[in-house]
Amino acid sequence: MTAQFDFSDRHIGPSADDQDRMLAAVGFADLDALTEAAVPAAIRTGRPLDLPPALSESAALARLRELASRNTVLTSLIGLGYHGTITPGVILRNVLENPGWYTAYTPYQPEISQGRLEALLNFQTVVSDLTGVSVANASMLDEGTAAAEAMALALRATRRKEPGAFVVDADALPQTVEVVRARALPLGIPVVLADLDAGLPEGEVFGVLAQYPGASGKIRDLRPAIEAAHARDAQVVVAADLLALTLLTPPGELGADIVVGSAQRFGVPFGFGGPHAGYMAVREGLERQLPGRLVGVSVDADGNQAYRLALQTREQHIRREKATSNICTAQVLLAVMASMYAVYHGPEGLTQIARRTHRMAATFAASIEAQEVEGFEVVHEHYFDTLTIRIPGHAPATVEAARRAGFNIRLVDDRTVAVAFDETTTEEHLQSLLEAIEQRGFRRAVALADPAGQAEALPEGLRRTSTFLSHPVFHAHRSETSMLRYLRRLQDKDIALDRSMIPLGSCTMKLNATTEMEPITWPEFANIHPFAPLEQAAGYVELIGELEAWLAEITGYAKVSVQPNAGSQGELAGLLAVRAYHESRGEAHRNVCLIPSSAHGTNAASAAMAGMKVVVVKCDDEGNVSLDDLHAKISKHAAALSVIMVTYPSTHGVYEETITEVCAAVHAAGGQVYVDGANLNALVGLARPGEFGADVSHLNLHKTFCIPHGGGGPGVGPVAVGAHLAPFLPNHPLRSEAGPDTGVGPISAAPWGSAGILPIPWTYIALMGPDGLLRATQVAVLAANYVARRLAPHYPILYTGRDGLIAHECIADLRKITKETGITAEDVAKRLIDYGFHAPTLSFPVAGTLMIEPTESEDLAELDRFCDAMIAIRAEIDRVGSGEWDAQDNPLRNAPHTAETLTADDWKHGYGRQEAAYPVASLRENKYWPPVRRIDQAFGDRNLVCSCPPPEAFED
Structure with missing residues (x-):
């Protein structure tokens, strides 16, 4: 019989004897004595963590299997930016499941990051080539937030005193529309929803966002809208499907200034919404305003080619509130997967996948039309993979019939459904779905029709003629042997946690245990669409609920939302909650955010994005917040004080003795206290921000709670708040259960952000238990x-x-x-x-x-x-x-x-x-x-x- 070891002994590196030697070196008898001396009494919690006892690894996996079994995986044909895809086994095993890739840190030291930098350069090339614009970045957090960042970039690029409105395509993805609106509100940007076929609305316009193809599946020639926008000195953003761009004229050739989207369907599973690599590419002249990370090519001391992060890297720490974005990471691991998907398939393979996907849509369209049932109609003449189908009087029943047959399709309204096909669709799927629809309205036996009649579904004037992915790397690795060796060659160039410790301050690189990582590739977690009926995700809902409750208990707050898919997004969500709270009390004028000079640079950038004015508070010679300067700044800005953002323990790595005084002084002036949770790993079990005076924090699950850094992403940045701020947490237009009705709108495109990696922190907490977390x-x-x-x-x-x-x-x-x-x-x-x-x-x-x-x-x-x-x-x-x-x-x-x-x-x-x-x-x-x-x-x-x-x- 195998012994059941305490997992915390596996996670914690120093043995009991080693700890005694270390304690002797620092002069303490035991761990309690050390932390009692180090942690100020004023912040120490008075109660232990009220969490379930630690589980063994086998018991935790069994519990996860139980939760996974409550998820129902149907064939998803919902679309809306999330599509079925096949992850090549060589990429699944050797990237996603390989600690040589997933435990690497952000490539701030490029000499030991050449492998992942090359993979990211490949990703940038894929995006640039397919979109037809000159420069792409190393990935964004998701498509919705990429569109919001593009809006901000367009505003900067116009440089007009009265920029006017941002026009959004009525056929854009609904979650994108709402993310853009939520980001525009604190910046005072009017967002106008418009039918671009009817022309641009009247008035000043600084930017236009078009979807290509549209959420309905419709393909339109965007050139008239782009020309009209440019005539009014507006920037044009096109949100585009990368797979469709293998067959369609690239947005850059249509005149787009900025192109955004998602690389999810390049081999990255649904994961109930993420993590996925969003992307952004810009025309020549905008590259130095591009947000996020950019991989460039340089030379080393011997003049040899070498890769490194360029331009905007960590710009928040330099420009702070003047930064163009608060994003300080990327979705590296997922961008690597997408880039390797393109390397493995090459341009011919990607085109073949796209043609087959389109053929499935055309076959289904022809089959619907062949039934000749009155009222049944494929709405759009031109489409790629998504069909909008009018089914008068039968749409809700048709969706239900499809579900009984094993398919999730989208209900548009009472008369209309939408069906999105993908790489995984088979003719058997088409036949089964057609038979399900037949039950609702067809009067005779049905059969698939010849798609030849749909030959013009890709409009002739928009068919791609330009080449893409001509670089040798996209032609050299067709066999699995070659691909395996290419991945190994890149991996061997890097240092990750599987090779040595990564002693980076501020970003904890602790163990990402195999047991914690294992569940994320289980199909019951990986293959759930974020907009699938919620009863099909019952296991996810329970896991998320337990995790949010555990995080609330650990931090001392009332409520947690896991929607923010990075620490920077958690910061913004927290500040938007504070902003909305003040507005609800008739104090919308409170807009001053105090930030210590030692703070993470993203703090100031997030405050600016939340529409706040940043006022810097000095630090003293010991690196602590200067109480004298704090009181002076509070006195000066008392009437307008909104919030202070402090990192605790401090960015200097110290438990500041005066944190409770800081909280009390800000509260006395009517402000809120935001504690940046980047360093929560020094507090868990010892102190709770929600108890010692804070109102809101974001947490870094990719640090304290063991989600791996993945070379610079994925991450999750939940926002935790006191009860008075809970009504202002993020919500989501397509999922009422994801947040309060009074919330600030979506922070991420998916209702629960990067839900696909939430099993990792759940497992970590379950394995450690309250005693293990404290230790x-x-x-x-x-x-x-x-x-x-x-x-x-x-x-x-x-x-x-x-x-x-x-x-x-x-x-x-x-x-x-x-x-x-x-x-x-x-x-x-x-x-x-x-x-x-x-x-x-x-x-x-x-x-x-x-x-x-x-x-x-x-x-x-x-x-x-x-x-x-x-x-x-x-x-x-x-x-x-x-x-x-x-x-x-x-x-x-x-x-x-x-x-x-x-x-x-x-x-x-x-x-x-x-x-x-x-x-x-x-x-x-x-x-x-x-x-x-x-x-x-x-x-x-x-x-x-x-x-x-x-x-x-x-x-x-």
């Missing part, structure tokens, strides 16, 4: 203090709290070292690559520093290996400082070292190859070889290349 927090604090104590004699630790203790992360200050030796924090970050490590967070929140967060998942051996590397690097710095090594020619300045560099015949450096490659003996057994040397960032920004360049572009 995880305590060990995270222990690990951070242990690392700080080991490094302190070698690198000054910038900020500490009481008794020299920190919370979950520490900041190593290299500014004095740089002044004395010339060696920078960046040099240390790149040298760590030679030691086999991903660098800590570089120059945030303080320039010239490294922010280190070890997490509770790393065992003592790995913590010591990292500390030993940092100490060894300090000794190398001393050799530079003493003059033993040249200030410019040394292992730090030249790091990282590639195998090609080390094996070159002309080694002319003042240090040996052995010192460069194997600075510690253990590397001889397990060595990571970086694929490129240090990358020239400035060259990349001057010579922006955002899609796959031809090989000859890099020839001398």
Whole structure:
């Protein structure tokens, strides 16, 4: 009989003996003593977590199987931007289920991210080629939010004092329309719904959004609407279906300025709404205003081609409230899947899939028309995959009949249904669906008709003639063997958690356990359409309800919404709730948002998007919020004060003693308190923001609750609120159960955001239980203090709290070292690559520093290996400082070292190859070889290349 181990012992890296050694090093007898000393008494919770006892891994999976069994997977023909797709097994197993891909971090250190950066460049090329515009980004959060971001971009691009309205196609996806409206409201942008076939409405217009093909399936020639918009100096956004664009004239060739959409149907399952990779592409001239992440091509120190994030990367931390967007991540893992789907199928394969999908629609249209039943009619002459069918008097009954036959189709109104076909549709599906409809109105036996009569369903004037995906990568990997090796080759270029710890401060990279990951690919979770009848998602509803309740208990709030599909979206949802709360009390004038100077840059950007005025509060010399400046700012802005946004523990990694005073002062002035939950992993089980004075928080489930970072996404950023803010949580136009009637509208396109990955945090909490969650927090604090104590004699630790203790992360200050030796924090970050490590967070929140967060998942051996590397690097710095090594020619300045560099015949450096490659003996057994040397960032920004360049572009 197999022993049932306590999962928390698997999740928490240091053993009990290791914890004793670490505690001795920091001077405490046990974990309780450490956290009692570190955590201010004023914020500590007075009660333990009221959560179910921990489950074993087998018991948790059994419970998930039970929940999954309550979901009913029918053949979904609903459409509305979500379509059935086939994930090639080689991509499912070797990307989605592969920790080498899903545990990678955002590629801020490009030298150890070349594999995923190449995959993202492929994604950008797919989008750019198919849409026909010059520059695409590395993905957006979903189609609805991409359209909202495009609206903001169009507003910036017009640069008019009185920009006018944003016109939205009446045939746009309904969830997109509502996301755009919700984003436009706080910015004071009028949104006008219009039939574009009837022309643009009167008045000033700065932008137009058209759907291509429309939500109804109709294909229209958008050129007249685009020309009319341009004549009025308006920008045109086209929301387009990537698969349809293999057959239709690309929007860029029609004149579109911005193209948005979703790459979901390129091999990414429904997942009850996400996560999926949205996309955005822009015409030449708008690339430097493009929101989100952009992968570009640069060169390394030897002049070799190298990829890196370009332009807008982390721009929020620089421009703050002037940032063009609050999005600081992408949907990388899903973008990688979509890009590999295109690599695997190539242009011919994608076109074949599109033609077959269209043929299924044409066959069904011909079959409907062949019945010659009065009133039955395919409404639109031109379509790609979606048919709107008029069925007078029978539409609701037809939807029900289809459901009994195993199909979900869409009820448009009492007289009309819509059916969307996809890659998974078979002729057997068509026959069964036709027979189901026949029960409602046909008078004789039915049979599929020849689709030849529908030959003009793709209008001749809109058929694609231009080529796409001509780069060799989209033609080189047709066999599974070749594809498997390509994926492995890219994976081997990167450092992910399966190779070593990722000690990035601010973004916890803890264990993403296999048991937590396993359920997301089960068909009962993966294959549910977000707008399927809710009774078919009973297991999802129960899981989501339990997770929201658990998160509310952990945080001390009254209500949680999991709809926001990133931390940035959770921030915006929280601020919109605060805004709506003040309006409900007749205090709409309250629009000032106080933000400490140390805050995450997304805070200020989110406040600006919520229509608020940002006022910065200074920090004192210890990195804490300056109470003097806070009181001065409150006094100055008391009448207009809306909210303060604080990160707790602070962005500096400290439990600030004055947080309760901050909350009380803001409340006394009529404001609300927003606590950024980015660092909740230092609070779980110890303190609850909802108890110590906060009104609202967003949480990072991709951090504290173990959703993997996926190379820069997926993520979930739930918003948690007090009871008074609960009426203003997000809701959804197509799912009343997703939020309150009085809510602020949808924050994400899907009712429960990225629901497909919610089994991960559910499983983590279920496996850990209340005791395990508390111990995880305590060990995270222990690990951070242990690392700080080991490094302190070698690198000054910038900020500490009481008794020299920190919370979950520490900041190593290299500014004095740089002044004395010339060696920078960046040099240390790149040298760590030679030691086999991903660098800590570089120059945030303080320039010239490294922010280190070890997490509770790393065992003592790995913590010591990292500390030993940092100490060894300090000794190398001393050799530079003493003059033993040249200030410019040394292992730090030249790091990282590639195998090609080390094996070159002309080694002319003042240090040996052995010192460069194997600075510690253990590397001889397990060595990571970086694929490129240090990358020239400035060259990349001057010579922006955002899609796959031809090989000859890099020839001398």
